[in-house]
């Protein structure tokens with residue numbers, strides 16, 4: 178796991194946008210598949226990528242993208258439905274074909290259809306994937322996707338119940354906490370681990386404890402993000418506040434300052 182401590186959230190967005198740009202430009206003639214998270218942590222990255230697209234620095238016309246998770250129980254036109262949200266804030270500003278965005282089809286839900294939605298989504302991942310570059314945020318309780326503490330480390334796409342902490346944290350996107358859905362469909366931890374390169378971005382003090390547990394704690398279902406310790410290519414990009422509970426930050430900074438010329442920057 179590579180830990181990059183930036184000087185500010187803005188610098189983190191630049192770093193992660195550059196990782197995306199390199200991946201997209203390196204995959205012009207081959208499979209180019211992104212994994213996208215929603216929530217506030219990656220928004221600055223998406224804004225920066227839109228800016229670079231508008232300056233003709235890259236195109237998304239050959240890109241496929243998979244959403245990590247989706248709320249259950251929201252009406253099809255709800256602005257917080259993640260498939261709609263990611264279109265509004267990101268995809269609709271790019272030249273990526275609409276049909277290249279893939280997500281759990283929850284609006285087609287009839288009673289009893291959840292497992293079909295999950296298997297269809299996993300099937301699509303197998304057909305179009307694997308995901309070459311996955312961006313993740315992290316919950317204050319250590320979730321990734323919506324794999325709440327207690328999630329099986331090998332889990333696949335399935336329904337999950339949000340924890341009270343996550344519903345409180347996400348209430349800022351809804352009129353009230355009661356309006357935050359209780360259930361979601363999320364890629365499992367085993368599904369996420371199949372992405373080839375994972376970049377996790379976090380900012381702010383409220384993420385510091387989860388970040389320290391993920392990087393320096395034991396691998397445990399109590400901090401689902403700690404499963405990333407098993408993955409061969411993870412880049413964690415955090416600002417100084419999110420890094421503030423780490424014991425080894427000076428070593429991570431030393432590593433970044435002393436990279437051999439032949440090694441990829443991130």
Ligand code: F6R
Pocket residue numbers: 213214215216217218219245246313314315316320321322323
């Ligand atoms: C969203 C997702 C979640 C968020 C996490 C952090 O698609 O998968 O894991 O990344 O809840 O949310 P923010 O970034 O809003 O703090």
